[in-house]
Amino acid sequence: MSAAVEETSMGIDNRKLGMWVFLGSEFMFFGAFITAYLLYLNTTAGGPDGEIFDIVYTSISSFVLLMSSLTMVLAHNAHVHGDMRRMRLWILATALQGLVFVGGQAYEFTKFVNEGLVPTGSPFASAFFVLTGFHGVHVTVGVILLLGLWSYSHTGKVKSDQPLKTEIIGLYWHFVDIIWVIIFVVVYLIPWG
Amino acid sequence: MATTTAPPQTKSRSLLSRPTALDGFKGYLATTDHKKIGIMYFWSVLVFFFFGGVASWVIRAQLAVAENTLVNEEIYNQAFTLHGLTMIFLVVMPLGAAFFNYLIPLQIGARDVAFPRLNAFSFWTFLFGGLFLYSSLFFQAVPNGGWFGYAPLSTQIPGNNMAFYAVGLQIVGIASLSAAVNFITTILNMRAPGMEFMRMPVFIWMSLITNFLLLFALPIIAAALFMLNGDVVFGTQFFQPATGGDPILWQHLFWLFGHPEVYIMILPAMGIVSEVMPTFSRKPLFGYTAMVFAGVAIGFIGFGVWAHHMFTSAVGPIGRVAFGMTTMFIAVPTGIKIFNWVFTMWGGKVRFTPAMLFSVGFVSMFTIGGLSGVTHAIVPHDAQQTDTYWVVAHFHYVLFGGALFGLVSGIYYWFPKVTGKLLDETLGKWHFWTWLIGFNLTFGPMHMSGLLGQPRRTAVLPAELGPDVVLYNRLSTAGVAVLTISALIFLSNLITSLRSGEASGDDPWDARTLEWMTPSPTPYVNFHEIPTVTARDEFWERKYAEAEDGVVRPVPAGASQDHGDPAPVGDTATVEGTGNANAVPDDIAVTEDVALAKVTSDDHGGNPDAAGDAEHHIHMPDPSYWPLISCVGFIPLGYGLAFASPTLIALGALWLLIGMFGWILEPVAEGDDDYDPDVVHA
Amino acid sequence: MADTATEATSDVAVENDHHEPTPREYVQIAAALAVMTAMEFSTYFIDFGLLSTPLLLVLMAIKFVMIAGFFMHLKFDTRVFRQLMLLGLGGALTLYLAATLALHEFPAGTGLG
DSSP: OOOOGGGSTTSSOHHHHHHHHHHHHHHHHHHHHHHHHHHTTTOOTTSOOGGGOOHHHHHHHHHHHHHHHHHHHHHHHHHHTTOHHHHHHHHHHHHHHHHHHHHHHHHHHHHHHHTTOOTTTOHHHHHHHHHHHHHHHHHHHHHHHHHHHHHHHHHTSSOTTOHHHHHHHHHHHHHHHHHHHHHIIIIIISOOO | OOEEOOOOOSSOOOTTSOOOOOSHHHHHHTOOOHHHHHHHHHHHHHHHHHHHHHHHHHHHHHHTSTTOOSSOHHHHHHHHHHHHHIIIIIIIHHHHHHHHHHHHHHHHTOSSOSOHHHHHHHHHHHHHHHHHHHHTTTTTOOOOSTTTTOTTHHHHSSSSHHHHHHHHHHHHHHHHHHHHHHHHHHHHHOOOTTOOGGGSOHHHHHHHHHHHHHHHHHHHHHHHHHHHHIIIIIOOOSSOGGGTOOHHHHHHHHHHHHHHHHHHHHHHHHHHHHHHHHHHHTSOOTTHHHHHHHHHHHHHHHTTOGGGGOTTSSOHHHHHHHHHHHHHHTHHHHHHHHHHHHHHHTTSOOOOOHHHHHHHHHHHHHHHHHHHHHHHHSHHHHHHHTTBHHHHHHHHHHIIIIIIHHHHHHHHHHHHHHHSBOOOHHHHHHHHHHHHHHHHHHHHHHHHHHHTTOBTTOSSOOGGGOHHHHHHHHHHHHHHHHHHHHHHHHHHHHHHHHHHOOBOOSOTTOOOSGGGGSOSSOOTTSOSSOOOOOSTTHHHHHHEEEOTTSOEEEOOTTOOTTTOOOOOTTOOOOOTTTSOTTOOOTTOOOOSSSOOEEOOHHHHOOOTTSOOOGGGOOOOOOOOSHHHHHHHTHHHHHHHHHHTOHHHHHHHHHHHHHHHHHHHHOOOTTSSTTOOOOSSOO | OOOOOOTTTOSSOOOOOTTOOOHHHHHHHHHHHHHHHHHHHHTTTSOOGGGHHHHHHHHHHHHHHHIIIIISOTTTSOHHHHHHHHHHHHHHHHHHHHHHHHHHHSOTTSSOO
16 A cells, blocks of 8 residues: 555655565575575586686676666656656666676576586586576566566656656666675685685 | 445446455455455465364374384375475464454554555465465375475475475465565554554564564575475486585575574464463563563574574584574573563453463463473484474474464454454363363373384384383374364354354453454454554553552543543443444545445444545555466466476466566556655655 | 654654765766776786685675665665665575585585485
């Protein structure tokens, strides 16, 4: 129920509170997969290990995702000021960058499979693919939400004085970006040896 | 009794319009009313409890005789796995959810939860998950790896049994997680004016803590179940020793969830007992602040004890010391609560209604279970006790003697609130005593047989354990027969009281909290006017106050709702009829725009058809089919994940996505197109 | 559009985002994030020896805090949101660190399986 915010106990919108509560739980979800990955860093069953990563490639796609957080926040800012044209532009830019990221991952995964790293090959492989795969699923869901937001801002379902809707999707998007900030360092960059 | 009618149409209706009918079967399918949802949880639980009980009959029949050949090992493994899964995930947890649903908005003075459609979604998801799990019967693939699913055994059992386990639990997990988001938001953000945190009923506190536990524990098991699903069905290597997989990873992830899980099961019952005991002792709860902080402590420490389930696994000596200590620590706040319940009764005017009997039963049986639990904290003891029936005795004392006794107490206590009728008191007492005797007869002897070495999860009772062990098992089996009779007594009480139970009145127990201020059965809008809270036990404060001479007297009818000024000395006004500050005055009307229950003139003299006075416009959440429609997507998704069918998985995911968009897009019945300007950029 | 919560009910005063960053400031923050990412990336080419891992973790943490604080608005919003995030994050860090330590006591493949 979106009751008027003044009537709530904490003076905040239920939906925003709900999103933050949900995001708190997502740390636990990704943490489990990161733990499994850290356990299996060297458990490669004779197959490829972290040497297979293409750091340059991944850095580029990480940068794209990072910048998508900027366009997201610019979209929200535009919405707050009632500028729906700009909002739509930035939302589309965000979604596009998300698609580039996911597309990049799909390509990366295909390359790895061709080079002998398959999800069923070893604990390391399973942990890697499932961790980054679930992150990719989260990005995809985010892209769908963004495209929905973009489209409904046309139809009037999302109005110019309702920036909260953009803000809440933004919170989800930034969270997904933060998880990648962690994964990028923990999985790809840290020289675990 | 409130009736409902469809509102006059304010815009043309089409297939995609928001439903407005609230009656009958469709009313339940499309409901977003927390009370109806709570009732649906309740009846589902009764059905699952029956099936969980049938599984226990199989177990006890097999163990009634040494070297029995009644069922083979495969059937036995399925029986104890399904028994555990059912009782934990399809009985105790959803029964707690039933209480959360019905009571949380009422006890905090709200009209519904924060996200009513999400609430409905939680219920339907739970139901679909439970049905999915049980559909394994039709595939002859009932989960058989224990409720704890230890890998790699669980990943290597031939067949899809553990795929049903992984996917079924995943689905019910989603139900509980979405409910947790809902209830946390509701409790934090939708309390009535004046209801500060330290004025909330203890049940609300325990519910808040439980839902935080759910919020943080469920994602862990969700991740673990995806890994298990991967290994069982898709060939991943998370737990396969041949490629270097670590079985202990499963154990850590499972118990990181599994231990908070048991506190998730017990805290709601503790909350219920904390409401029942003060009412039937006519005394406030002893040590409210300590109760709250003890509950919070249990929540936090509960996340720190998980490896006590792994003392005999490869966790190392440091791990054992650490977790042994934390396990001992958690006994402290638990003990505080026990003492406080006892002190609540001490010096009070105690009435032993069935609700009170079950609460007293809770305190005593849970204490016994807690004592055997403390023995597990001592690592060398645990090394002897683990995998024996001593453990089975322990957890049944805390879960059955504890959680179930407490939840049943709640059923007796709030039945009048839900139905406006009383459960028969004589049958209730018969239920209690047979339940208590049957329970102790079943699980008491297990302490002894466990210490004498009877192993858990073993289909055949070895004769070499000796005739005493065989005797104890026979007693346990006899106990189950008594429990079955007891359950039938309860069922018959439930049904006859629903049909022709004595009218309870609004406040049959002379209770203390907000939900009793409103009529029984609860009106659709919960409160005709949201009360302003000025104290803990607000309702009690309005009914009674301490006069100058220090004597507590009832406050006369019509006394200030906000201050509950004490009656002058010598006033003999009674509380009869005063309690309900929510009786509908004639001038409060309810709008026609939105489908609402209309209060008939029979019970409250309200004027149901008056055109809405804008100031008293009560906006209730509209019903919706989309939660149910969305949940249908779990069917292809679930079977796709269990049978490795990408097509079904894609179909299910697509269905859920469409459901989500239908949900987001559906208009409000009033036709204002969900217009909701953000007044505050919060 | 600024507003405050009613006195009787609010446990936490609503902090209005009178410091809401301007688009220009957002770009500056993004530029800082990009620079830090470049620094992280550089560890692939430059061997910082024992400093590599701490450096990467620190950079990661700073990026986390900046995204959460500015983009997700935690710096300006009511502290409830920050508390919820810290509860989840803190819980995850503590629990999974403990589990990782316990798991590494007996590494996989040491023949205990």
